[in-house]
Amino acid sequence: MGQLEAVRKNMSESTLSDITGQIRETMEAVSTTREEALRQCRATIQAASRTIRALHRGEFSEAEAWLARARESAEAIGRLRECQPSVYYSGYVHDAQKEYAEAALVGCLLRDCPYVAPDELGVEPAAYLNGLAEAGSEGRRYVLDRLRAGDMAEADRVLGAMDEIYYELIACDFADAVTGGLRRTTDAYRAVLERTRGDLVVSAQQQALQDALKRYGGEH
Secondary structure: OOOOHHHHHHHHOOOOHHHHHHHHHHHHHHHHHHHHHHHHHHHHHHHHHHHHHHOOOOEEEEEEHHHHHHHHHHHHHHHHHHHHHHHHHHHHHHHHHHHHHHHHHHHHHHOOOOOOOHHOOOHHHHHHHHHHHHHHHHHHHHHHHHHOOOOOOHHHHHHHHHHHHHHHHHHOOOHHHHHOOOOHHHHHHHHHHHHHHHHHHHHHHHHHHHHHHHHHHHHO
């Protein structure tokens, strides 16, 4: 008996209609899961955005509440990893996890708390690293706010934390397919970091000049 005949002998008696019917059922399940994943991703991103906004306003209780909502949606997305991996490992899931990680890490950065790890957040490593870069960029807004308030010490602290983030990111030099395009994100972050450093230097010089003028005026 030839190989082709053996295969045919072992094949079920399914008709083409049976086969395509099973395929449609599988695709229907994937499609339903995909729609739910998209809904959860949108909810995660929206809650993460509101978390960051509340953090910049100093509304920490509200930020915690929004972060909890983001976490809930992110956990729902994470459960897809086993049941529908084709949906889980998609671009929109990566983006949602990145936004959630960013929100959590902005909170750590601004409040000077220990950083949470990817497994604590339930996100993939690539999403975490990209979220870390975005969190560092959010530090610029906080630094400028502190400079306007005359709080040089706090602005300097956050700039130092931004530096630390950058040096950790450039150490993750792997292919974009592995890191989710981290190299481009890090390059953009470096530009933000250098602008922030320049703003801090100018502000420090202006403060030193003002202090010198006050001392000069006091002496005369």
